[in-house]
Amino acid sequence: MDDMTWKTALWDTSWEELFNGKESEEGVCRFSKTDGAALEIPFGDISNSRTPQATVRPFEGIAANRYNHIFGFTQDGIMLALCDVISNGVGGSAPGSTHETFNSSTVLASKRVFEPDAQMLSAQFEIELLSKWLGIRYKPIQKDDACTFDYRKSSLSLPLHTSLNACVEIRVGIRKPRETLSGVTVHYYCLVCIEYSQGKTVDDIWCTDLWKLQSFFSFCFGAYPEIKSAKVRQGRNDNWIQVYRSSANTSRPAKLSSQPPIPFHELGTDGLHRLSEKWFSLNGDMRHAVEILTSLQGTWKMPFDLQLLAATTMFESLIRADRPPIYGxxxxxxxxxxxxxxxxxxxxxxxxxxxxxxDKPSYNQILEEAYEEGRPWSERLIPYWSKFKKEQYSLRITGAHGINSNEGPHLRVDHYYAQITLAYFILMKRLGLPPETIDRFERSSFLNVARWNITKRYAKQ
Structure with missing residues (x-):
């Protein structure tokens, strides 16, 4: 999402208090896609002039005020709602006034009054890299000295998931031309749209369906995509509510390689639908494993040993998922x-x-099962499996118990990427992708240098 600064607004703890205007304060709200929203009230405050029991949920043992929402009305008529807001405290300012700042991860904006905790019936998301991955190109019809934009032939709908409560699809088309002094500009759009029968709150949408969409496309792209824009609405004919929500895992733009792990032309429309339906049905340990797998393709800033521990946790969770105990x-x-x-x-x-x-298999046993499940691709990636298994077991023990490891950094890097690659082989098989698609994955540019180093290290003696 793009960074955003709204014009000066009046702020209060409810729409009623805001429009009443008796205690509302002026302030400026700024949004950063990595740091969230910051509201600054330079002259005045909200916390000290309100009754805490009515507006604030205090943290136990922490000197901070927390609000469900803070509402704003900007000079140009935009209604704003900050969600789950933390006050940084009230300070003094000359001459004899106060000032206060607030932080929030989510801002909702609309031209009409709305209820931020209401059930939303519609949602639309613009996901980074999606149009490029789909290979969307549009050329107008040229005849004589005229160019024609056919709105009907340029529109496209790709179904992703259908259930009793939700319908998810990709909608592609061209927007109406915009005429300027320099010429006529025509943009095409590529949106993921969700329609709900019962509705969901913004938090529920973000933590369930949007996560599945981001992780699904991350699996296909080989890079964790950013949500470029998002909007929701409470009724079919209501005004859209823009959503601004920070994400620490999208601090820099992702790139789509020329040969992604799973190219769209390999799937086609029907294959995309089948694959996404299976992805939306993941739950339990399988869901937990793919959450970690796809998030590792983002831009987390952490020591590499923590990344290796996350990859090891992901791989073990994936292999242990959905299996019955050895004994009743x-x-x-x-x-x-x-x-x-x-x-x-x-x-x-x-x-x-x-x-x-x-009643649970040992770690050595599940490593053997992973190797067998991933054949023949696992065998081609790691020919000398017994050596890899021994070193992987040692890395897992030292990582899980926080013991200083004597293994060199290059070995840890190779095992980090080996577990991600093996997880891809196993997931692609479990999701029903044909062998031809997995063969193409081997020839893709996704982690190609890392895979080459792994095969070289564990070549048979």
């Missing part, structure tokens, strides 16, 4: 009860807890 409850009790009974009374609880882990 009765069979496991029958197996461990004699051992527990023979242990000393003061350690029986600990012994039983340790033995209960027998």
């Amino acid at each position: 409850a009765e069979a496991l009790d029958e197996l461990i009860e004699p051992i527990v009974a023979s242990a000393k009374k003061d350690v029986r609880g600990r012994v039983k807890g340790l033995l209960s882990l027998l």
Whole structure:
């Protein structure tokens, strides 16, 4: 999302108080896509002039005021609502006045009054790289000395997901021409649109459907895309409400390689629909694993050892997902009860807890299962598997227990990218992609240098 600064506005704790105007304060709100919104009231305050019990949810043990919403009305007629707002405290300013600043991750803006916590029936998102990945190109019809823009033939709808509560699709088309002194400009749009039957709040939309869209396209692009713009509305014919929400994982623009992991022309319209339907159905450990996998393609700023730990957690979660225990409850009790009974009374609880882990496969076992599930691509990536498995086990133990590792940095880098690549092989198979698509993934430019280094390191002796 683009950074934004609104004109000076009046601010208060509710629309009613704002329009009443008795205690409203003037301030300027600025939005940064990485840092969120900052509201500055240079002369006056909101916290000290209000009754805390009515407007504020104080943190226990922390000297800060937290508001569900703060509402604003700008000089040019824009209605603003800051959500889940934190006050940085009230300070003094000369001569004898006060000042206060607030922070929030989300700003809602509209030309009409709206309820920020209401159920939204429609949402539209512009996702970075999507139009380029789809290969959208439009050429007007040229005849003699005229250019014709056919709105009907230029529009396109690609279904992504349909359920009892939501319908998700990509809508492509061209906007109406804009005439300026320098000429006529025609833009095409590429939006992901969601229509709800029952509605969802903005937070629910962001944490469920939008996450799935971002992670799905991140999986296809090989880069974590930014939400360039977002808007919602409470009724089918209501005015749109613009949404500005920060994200620390989109601090710089992503790039689409010439050969992404999963190109659209390999899927086609039907393949895209099938793949997205399966992606939207992910839950539990599978969802958790792909959350981590796709977020690793973003721009998190963290020590590399933490990134490696995240990749190891992702890979283990993916392999353990949706698998039944080795033993049933009765069979496991029958197996461990004699051992527990023979242990000393003061350690029986600990012994039983340790033995209960027998119903889950060991880490070595799930590594072998991952290698088998990823064949033949895993075998081509890592020919000398026994060496890789031994070193991966050591890295996992040192990372999980925070132990200083003696392995060199190049080994950790190779294992980081190896787990991401193996996860791609396994996910593509589980999502039903044909072998030809996975073969093309091997020839793509996605992590191609890293994959070459991995195969070179673990070539058979």
